[in-house]
Amino acid sequence: MVTLKEKNKFIATLLAFAVIPMSGLSTDIYLPSMPSMAVELNQPESRIQLTLSIFLISYGLTQFFAGSIVDSFGRYKVSMVSLALFVVSFVITATTQNIFIIYAMRVLQGILSGFAVVSKRAFFVDVYDGDKRKHYLSIMTIVWSVGPIIAPFIGGYLQKNFGWQSNFYVLAGYSLLLFILEFVFSGETLKKRNPFRVEFLIEQYASMFKTKDFFYGMIMCGLSYSMIMFFSLCGSFIIEHKMGYSEVVAGYVSLILGFAWMTGGFLGKALINKAFLPKIRYANFIQLACIVLMFIASYFLSNIYSLVAFAFCIHITAGFVFNNYFAYCIGRFPESAGIAGGLTGGVAYIITSAVSYGIVAVIRPQVQLEVAEGYFVLGLLGLLVLSMIRIRKAHI
Numbered sequence: 001m002v003t004l005k006e007k008n009k010f011i012a013t014l015l016a017f018a019v020i021p022m023s024g025l026s027t028d029i030y031l032p033s034m035p036s037m038a039v040e041l042n043q044p045e046s047r048i049q050l051t052l053s054i055f056l057i058s059y060g061l062t063q064f065f066a067g068s069i070v071d072s073f074g075r076y077k078v079s080m081v082s083l084a085l086f087v088v089s090f091v092i093t094a095t096t097q098n099i100f101i102i103y104a105m106r107v108l109q110g111i112l113s114g115f116a117v118v119s120k121r122a123f124f125v126d127v128y129d130g131d132k133r134k135h136y137l138s139i140m141t142i143v144w145s146v147g148p149i150i151a152p153f154i155g156g157y158l159q160k161n162f163g164w165q166s167n168f169y170v171l172a173g174y175s176l177l178l179f180i181l182e183f184v185f186s187g188e189t190l191k192k193r194n195p196f197r198v199e200f201l202i203e204q205y206a207s208m209f210k211t212k213d214f215f216y217g218m219i220m221c222g223l224s225y226s227m228i229m230f231f232s233l234c235g236s237f238i239i240e241h242k243m244g245y246s247e248v249v250a251g252y253v254s255l256i257l258g259f260a261w262m263t264g265g266f267l268g269k270a271l272i273n274k275a276f277l278p279k280i281r282y283a284n285f286i287q288l289a290c291i292v293l294m295f296i297a298s299y300f301l302s303n304i305y306s307l308v309a310f311a312f313c314i315h316i317t318a319g320f321v322f323n324n325y326f327a328y329c330i331g332r333f334p335e336s337a338g339i340a341g342g343l344t345g346g347v348a349y350i351i352t353s354a355v356s357y358g359i360v361a362v363i364r365p366q367v368q369l370e371v372a373e374g375y376f377v378l379g380l381l382g383l384l385v386l387s388m389i390r391i392r393k394a395h396i
Contacts, residue, residue, distance in 0.1 A: 003076070004187035009127065012186040013136075016120040017143045018178055019079065022086075023059055023113040024147020025171060027052055031232055031254055032156040032247040033164035035240045040164065043099055046361070049233050051102060053357040055110040056229065060349030062114025067122075067342025068201050075119040075126070076188040082116040083182065086175035094168035114345070121341040125334055126189035133334075137327045138272060142265040149258025156251020204339050214332050216389050217325040218344050220280070222351025223382045224322035228261060229356040230374050231311055234365040242366055243304055253308055260312040264319020268327075276328070280321055281386055287317035288379045291372055298369035307368045314375055321382070355381075 004012055030037070038048045070078050086109065093105040124136045158166040208214055235257075236250045271279055294310035326344065333340040359374045 002188055002191060004127070004189050008185045008187070011181075012123075013127070015178065015181055015186055016123045017140070019083075019116055019120045019182075020140055020144045021147030022175075023117055024144060025151045025174070026109055026113055027055060027229075028147060028151035028232065028254065028258075029155040029158075029171065030164060030167040031152045031236050032240075032250040033159040033167055034236050036159060036247065037164045041097060041099055041102075045237055047099060049357070049360065051106050052229070052233060053353050054103060055106045055113075056349050056353035058107045058110030059113050060110075060346045060351075060353060062111045063118055063342040063344075063346030063349070065201075065342070066114045066118040066346075067336075067339035068204070070115070070119045070122055070342075071190070071336060071339055072193055074188050074190045074193070075122055076182075076186060079116050079119040079186075080179065080182060082112040082119075083175050083179040086112050086116075087172045087179070090168045090172035090175065094165040094172070114342070118342045118345065121330055121345075123189050125331065125341075126191065129334075133331065134272070134327070137331050138269045138323065140327075142262060142269065142323065146258075146262070149255060149262055152251045152254030152258070154251075156246075156248040156254075159247045159251075201339070204336055205343065208333065208340065208343055211332070212389075214329055214340075214344075216385055217329040217332075218347040219351065219385050220325045220382065221322055221329065221344060221348035223355070223378055223385065224318045224325070225348060225352045226355045226359075227318040227375060227378050228257075228315060229352050230359055230378065231257065231315075231371070233356060233360045234371065234374075235311075238307075238366065238371070239304060245304065249304075253304070256308055257311055257315050260315035261319040261322075264316040264321075265323040267316070268320045268323030272324075276324065277386075277389065280324060283317045283320045284379070284382050284386055287314055288376075288383065290314050290317070291375045291379050294372040294375065295369065298367070298372055302368040307371065310368075310372070311375075 034048045034052075035045075037043070037051075038045050041048070066078075089105045089108045089112065093102055093109075096102060096105075121140065124140060125133060128136050154170070155167050158170065232254070235253065236247075239245050239250045239253055240247060290310060290313040294314075297306055297310070326348070329344040330341040355378070359377055363370050363374050365371045365374055
């Protein structure tokens with residue numbers, strides 16, 4: 001039953017946009033703090049990097065069933081419970097020195113992010129339709145990119161002045177504020193509840209996986225975001241430990257690369273009416289060209305400026321591809337928006353967590369050339385998927 005009041009529709013939309021970046025805020029705000037966390041908690045770099053990967057895995061897995069839950073039981077209560085538990089989990093994370101408790105809280109935060117974000121993605125499909133829905137879904141992916149932009153920038157200063165724990169206290173405060181505002185201004189938007197039956201869900205998932213444009217779109221979303229997460233996993237350690245810069249500088253680098261991701265999103269929005277597959281393929285070719293140039297430049301120019309410049313260009317193309325495919329996929333099945341959004345996010349983040357952490361574990365990037373190697377693997381995987389789309393004649 002719809003309980004959202006018409007007079008609160010605009011404020012509720014703003015609040016939905018405020019919740020959407022929660023997953024990015026939860027992953028990126030403490031990136032500049034990761035080297036300090038390794039020292040203070042007396043843990044190797046890989047164990048601190050794992051806090052990011054297990055969040056992404058739990059976030060991705062949750063979205064597989066979160067969509068069906070919000071389609072069956074509604075969006076509002078699910079998001080409210082998630083925001084309340086966010087407050088508790090972030091406070092626990094900030095007050096413990098036990099890495100395994102932090103792991104447990106990161107798993108819980110990934111689950112809560114999955115429920116909160118899926119419910120708000122579905123909000124836009126519930127409330128808007130036609131060109132307006134297309135517009136808001138495209139804007140949504142851009143707003144989502146705000147988290148990776150501002151979070152490390154804020155996190156760098158929090159780390160320098162208050163320590164790594166302050167990141168999680170800020171997240172707790174943000175979650176509490178959203179909880180209060182949602183309680184006052186938001187409401188339920190689900191018009192028709194889908195049955196929560198296993199056979200129904202299996203039928204829905206099977207149908208979506210068999211839809212080739214949707215299936216390949218999910219893979220491309222995962223590979224595109226893997227480029228961002230790959231740098232997130234290794235970038236702070238390279239900048240702070242290998243290059244000798246402060247956590248504030250690491251935060252500024254993340255801020256700059258966040259703007260690159262957002263720029264790609266804006267380009268995707270600006271070119272929204274252009275032929276779909278051709279513009280995605282052009283973006284992939286430009287991406288590979290930038291990576292090849294990064295390879296070549298690494299032999300005679302390797303410093304923080306060249307590293308960031310090449311990563312900036314590559315992240316623009318990744319943001320462009322992600323924006324186009326993500327908006328397409330979550331609007332592909334409007335009658336099951338929660339399931340479609342959850343499945344898209346789930347598959348994308350499972351791919352992101354596995355591929356990005358795997359590449360970092362194998363290559364162990366320490367210099368610009370090794371970062372280029374990681375990007376190159378991801379670029380080739382994207383080219384392979386796009387080639388399969390052409391061969392199988394899947395039309396978008």
